[in-house]
Amino acid sequence: MTDSRSAVDSTPAYAMLGLIALAAVIVTVAWWMSSRERLTPVEQVFEDQPAELVTNPEDFLVSPPLGNGECPQLFTRIFAVNVVDGSIAWEQTVPSPRLSFHGEWYVLSDEVGTAVLVQIDREVDELPPSVRAIDIKTGDLAWQRFLEATEVQRSAQTDSELVMETLKVDDRLESATFGLDVDGQLTGSPPVQFDRDQPFDPAAQLGVGYRLTSNVADVMFDGKVVRQVYTGGSGGRIEVRTVADGSVTTGDPIPFGDDFDNLGASSSLGQPIQATDDLILAVLGSPVGPNTRLAVFDGADGGLKWSIDDTRAGAIAGDQILYDKRNEAPVDADSTRDLYLVDGDDPEKVIWSTALSVNDLGGNGFLGMAGDDLVFAVESDRFALEFLRIGDEGDVPELLRAAEGFGSGWSGVHHVDEDILLAATSDGFRVETAAGELIGFETVEPVSWVRRVGDRVLVVAVDSAVCGG
Numbered sequence: 001m002t003d004s005r006s007a008v009d010s011t012p013a014y015a016m017l018g019l020i021a022l023a024a025v026i027v028t029v030a031w032w033m034s035s036r037e038r039l040t041p042v043e044q045v046f047e048d049q050p051a052e053l054v055t056n057p058e059d060f061l062v063s064p065p066l067g068n069g070e071c072p073q074l075f076t077r078i079f080a081v082n083v084v085d086g087s088i089a090w091e092q093t094v095p096s097p098r099l100s101f102h103g104e105w106y107v108l109s110d111e112v113g114t115a116v117l118v119q120i121d122r123e124v125d126e127l128p129p130s131v132r133a134i135d136i137k138t139g140d141l142a143w144q145r146f147l148e149a150t151e152v153q154r155s156a157q158t159d160s161e162l163v164m165e166t167l168k169v170d171d172r173l174e175s176a177t178f179g180l181d182v183d184g185q186l187t188g189s190p191p192v193q194f195d196r197d198q199p200f201d202p203a204a205q206l207g208v209g210y211r212l213t214s215n216v217a218d219v220m221f222d223g224k225v226v227r228q229v230y231t232g233g234s235g236g237r238i239e240v241r242t243v244a245d246g247s248v249t250t251g252d253p254i255p256f257g258d259d260f261d262n263l264g265a266s267s268s269l270g271q272p273i274q275a276t277d278d279l280i281l282a283v284l285g286s287p288v289g290p291n292t293r294l295a296v297f298d299g300a301d302g303g304l305k306w307s308i309d310d311t312r313a314g315a316i317a318g319d320q321i322l323y324d325k326r327n328e329a330p331v332d333a334d335s336t337r338d339l340y341l342v343d344g345d346d347p348e349k350v351i352w353s354t355a356l357s358v359n360d361l362g363g364n365g366f367l368g369m370a371g372d373d374l375v376f377a378v379e380s381d382r383f384a385l386e387f388l389r390i391g392d393e394g395d396v397p398e399l400l401r402a403a404e405g406f407g408s409g410w411s412g413v414h415h416v417d418e419d420i421l422l423a424a425t426s427d428g429f430r431v432e433t434a435a436g437e438l439i440g441f442e443t444v445e446p447v448s449w450v451r452r453v454g455d456r457v458l459v460v461a462v463d464s465a466v467c468g469g
Helices: 004-035 041-048 202-206
Strands: 053-055 075-082 088-095 105-109 115-121 130-135 141-146 152-157 161-166 176-181 217-221 224-232 237-242 248-253 273-275 279-285 292-298 304-311 314-317 320-326 335-343 350-357 366-370 373-378 386-390 414-416 420-425 428-433 438-442 447-453 456-462
Touching: 088 130, 105 152, 105 161, 105 447, 152 202, 217 273, 224 273, 237 279, 248 292, 248 304, 273 314, 279 314, 292 320, 304 320, 314 366, 366 414, 366 420, 386 428, 414 447, 420 447, 420 456, 428 447, 428 456
Parallel strands: none
Antiparallel strands: 053 141, 075 088, 075 456, 105 115, 115 130, 130 141, 152 161, 161 176, 217 224, 224 237, 237 248, 273 279, 279 292, 292 304, 314 320, 320 335, 335 350, 366 373, 373 386, 414 420, 420 428, 428 438, 447 456
């Protein structure tokens, strides 16, 4: 017979053993937790989101926006405009990256015909930096490649590959250079010594076909970049780089001095360096009044042709130069500036001139060439912006009313050619087809980037609300 008293008496002993065992487990776990290697904040980010390729994502993932207090997520809208009829082929909305910077949009394609619009989300926060791509044909989200890096800088590209450089921040992540192709696959690339403030020759380090992605003037042929013009060398010389073989021709110095001491000017809305096959234009700014000096160089070898001072805005127009300058009219006159089209080899040969209405933002309305026609963004009684084509002197108005915000040729917010004209407005963008139909589209966000790719013109509009608090 079992002694019930002994069973009852042993219960406290078992309970004590259980408490001792539990205490031992707690102590062991506490020791392990305190002694194990802790993850750095960067390591924790990659623990939560590995560096990997995500194909056909439902949404792009981005880190929270910068700002004090609770900042709303900003969004980017992308439109693909059909060149033939000006209709919208597709529209896509994606969250904006945590940080943006000049030249962040890229187009990559391959021999099969796949083409993607690429954007960089460049800094680590709650997520690693990434590159994300949209299929240009359909507007679908193609892929998002998360990168094992704390910050990514762009450096060079071909038509099919974008080469970037990562920055080292801790012992775990080393600085490296890598490339991405149209499918988001990593491609091997040698190290790049890339200084954002000083141009470099990517062909010398990456091979023939690579070109710079910023701070240059591209010379296009059949939709491809064939040459690039930038400033380099001591004192600032014109440098002409041929993409096909990577060769660089060093031209003449830029004529600084006499108060004209920097590239670009607030009175000229165009690019400070412009280039075609025949001509190179450098626009120099002066702190003494709203003045510019135009310096014109040979397009092939960068040799200085001529320069002219005290202009306002200047641009290349085919094999000619367009510029405007202050006239002698009183400040309250309908026109205080005159517009001139001159021969690219000789500024004394004036093709035509006309009065230009006052444009507070400094531009003269010139957008670029559509065939042999000069195209201007102008104001009218009907619209804040429409397009004016000037084929010869007979098309020149007595007074050209330039649309605000445009002038001096190429910019990132318009496109002109013989097939389609497109320019941003204060509330969207306007399109004119080859048939002459003028179509307006409204966007809540301001247009920030425009580029033609094949039979589409891509238009990017970005929410620019400022968050504080």
